[in-house]
Amino acid sequence: MTQTKRRWRVSPATIAPVLIISWAVTSAIATGFNFRPLVLLELQTQALFFRLRGEVAPPPELVILAIDDDSLTRGRDAKELKELASIRSWPWRRTAYAEAIDKIMAAGARSVAVDVLWDLPSERPADDQRLQQTLKRYAGRVTLAAIHATSESIGGGLDQLVYPDPMFQVDPKAIGLINYSPEPDGQLRRFASVYLNQIDADLRQSKSDLLSFDEASLQTSKLPFNAPKGDYIFFYGGSNTFAIVPFWTVLYPQNWERLKQEQIFKDKIVLIGPTAAFLQDIHPTPFGDLSGIEVHANAIATLLEDRAIAEVMPDPAWRGFYLFLALAGIGLAIGQVSKRTTPRFVLAIVIAGGWWLVGYASFVYGGLILPVAAPFLAISLSGLFYLSTGAANDQLEKLRLRRTLERYVAKPIVKEILSQPEDFQALLQGRKLNAAVLFCDIRGFTTLSYKLPPETLVSLLNTYLNAMVEAVAAASGTIDKFIGDAVMAEFGSPVSYGEETDAMNAIRAALGMRQALAALRSQWQQEGKTLLYHGIGISYGEVIAGNIGSLRRLEYTVIGDTVNVASRVEGLTKSFWTDILITDALYQRVQEHVEVVFVGEHLLRGREDSPSRLYSLIGLKGEAPTLYHQVHEELRRYLGYIEATES
Structure with a gap:
């Protein structure tokens, strides 16, 4: 018992789903394992969302008192102004901060948060005492900064939490950690509380009461706020988005009077911190470089307005899993919606764009981070896969169709078929x-097959069939099949030139076959070879055309009543000693161009209830009937000879 191996044919059309699944798997793995290039791409997408959204008005409760370039310059250049004596050189004297806090609080501020680390006593003890007195006066309303620092030594790294000097830690204490965790692209995006949760557990437990600077600042303000629903800051805009007041204006009397009259600090959270480039507290963010105090302002505003941004699926593994299901499902669904290449590509781009818009809306308006870059690329690539593999498949199908049709159809017709914009397979x-x-x-072929040697018979038959095929091709016909010595052809399939033209092409083919065979007989007679005669039947009507056969073998053919009629009519040619018979359906379309002899109405097998009107084709009008009569006479003698031989 032999086992037949099934042969699988790999085509571009079958490769596309494999590529789509592969890309979905790759995207899922890259997402699940936080593949750095993909993470960077997602972060860039989020930054783009921020920039496209543009600046958003921040809450009015926040004001920044900036240690800016202007304040540093004013203090250095105004040596004759005793009001600015405390800020003439950096670091500023702590009396400057004490005076500023006193004035701001007296002006009605809710609280003050100072992003300046006072971890050691200054060179002026009196200044420190003055600041201490101010802090005691507003205890519980002034937030001080702490920092997580790493120092390198011979023995290795040493992590430590650096707090304000104990003399400034007045009860009730309000101290906040100012560190932020940069993302893989170096930008700050997440709250300081995220950093706080990431530092060494033992170190954190030793300071269990430590909050982030942002949360501590809000607690001292007594304004209500909820725990953030996500880890990411809602950035309101770029530099100078929040109200900024230069530090020196609070110390200078004329400016201070104006600030009091305008109630700049009334009921506000005042954030004091450096913005000057000289102090190197500048950090990259989605809105460009921002000073540390402006990052704090964005974080505090986010908490105050409950606008924290959260990841829809924080766990990378689950995010990768669901992303695989979504990408594989969408990619394969696109392939099922349409079989055509261009609609698939357009649909993929539309879905990718839709996903991008949903991701944007979710991020900007819903405060939720969806994976966008990977799905957008994956879906777009799915469309490109379908486009490229579809184009390659079209070319292969075109080549395959060309090879198939050229066996049956003249090359000009093949070229016309393949030039049509429709799908090749539709044909x-x-x-x-x-x-x-x-x-x-061929008339009497069975008798000949017994008399002639196989080699002679095959050579003779091939020469004959080649001449017949050339005659059909010259008349723009399609060779359907060879059935032994018989030839089946059609005109109007797969390309039609109109009913009358198709019918006349069939007439011209039959007349060309008559002439070709007559020429062959003349040649064979001179060579002493066996002579052949044939009968031709032509009908016109509706057929069903297509690739018909089994899974192992398909061929383009036509079927239907018209085919059966043509076959039956061909069989009747020997009854009238003629080589070409046509039906009335064909004659009605060519009668103005041909000469015929009506041979009567005849019952055809399978159509006994409806006699068919038949005509013997003489030739085209205006042409001499010499060949018709010659063939008619030769057929009469030949068929008589065949009958006598067979009997």
Whole structure:
């Protein structure tokens, strides 16, 4: 017992789903393992969302008192102004901060948060005492900064939490950690509380009461706020988005009077911190470089307005899993919606764009981070896969169709078929059409097959069939099949030139076959070879055309009543000693161009209830009937000889 191996054919059309699944798997793995290039791409997408959204008005409760370039310059250049004596050189004297806090609080501020680390006593003890007195006066309303620092030594790294000097830690204490965790692209995006939760557990437990600077600042303000629903800051804009007051204006009397009158600090959280480039507290963010105090302002505002941004799926593994399901499902669904290449590509781009818009809306308006970059690329690539593999498949199908059709159809017709914009495979699908069907069969071939040696018979038959095929091709016909010595052809399938033209092409093919065989007989007679005669039957009507057969073998053919009629008519040619018979359906379309002899109405097998009107084709009008009569006479003698031989 032999086992047949099944052969699998790999085509571009079958490769596309494999590529889509592969890309979905790759995207899922890259997402699940936080593949750095993909993470960077997602972060860039989020930054783009921020920039496209543009600046948003921050809450009015926040004001920044900036240690800016202007304040540093004013203090250095105004040596004659005793009011600015405390800020003439950096670091500023602590009396400057004490005076500023006193004035701000007296002006009605809710609280003050100072992003300046006072971890050691200054060179002026009196200044420190003055600041201490101010802090005691507003205890519980002034937030001080702490920092997580790493120092390198011979023995290795040493992590430590650096707090304000104990003399400034007045009860109730309000101290906040100012560190932020940069993302893989170096930008700050997440709250300081995220950093706080990431530092060494033992170190954190030793300071269990430590809050982030942002949360501590809000607690001292007594304004209500909820725990953030996500880890990411809602950035309101770029530099100078929040109200900024230069530090020196609070110390200078004329400016201070104006600030009091305008109630700049009334009921506000005042953030004191450096913005000057000289102090190197500048950090990259989605809105460009921001000073540390402006990052704090964005974080505090986010908490105050409950606008924290959260990841829809924080766990990378689950995010990768669901992303795989979504990408694989969408990619394969695109392939099922349409079989055509261009609609698939357009649909993929539309879905990718839709996903991008949903991701944007979710991020900007819903405060939720969806994976965007990977799905956008994956879906777009799915469309490109379908486009490229579809184009390659079209070329292969075009080549395959060309090779198939060129066995049956003249090359000019093949070229015309392949130039049509429609799908090539549509030509091979089952469809109804009108066509002329021609059958041609050698008379007495069975008798000849017994008399002639196989080699002689095959050579003779090949020469004959080649001449018949050339005649059909010259008349723009399609060779349907060879059935032994018989030839089946149609005109109007797969390409129609109009009913009358198709019918006349069938007439011209039959007349060309008559002339070709007559020429061959003349040649064979001189060579002493056996002479051949044939009969041709032509009908016109509706047929069903398509690729018909089994899974192992398909061929383009036509079927239907018109085919059966043509075959039956061909069989009747020997009854009238003629080589070409046509039906009335064909004659009605060519009668103005041909000469015929009406041979009567005849019952055809399978159509006993409806006699068919038949005509013997003489030739085209205006042409001499010499060849017709010659063939008619030769057939009469030949068929008589065959009958006598067979009997």
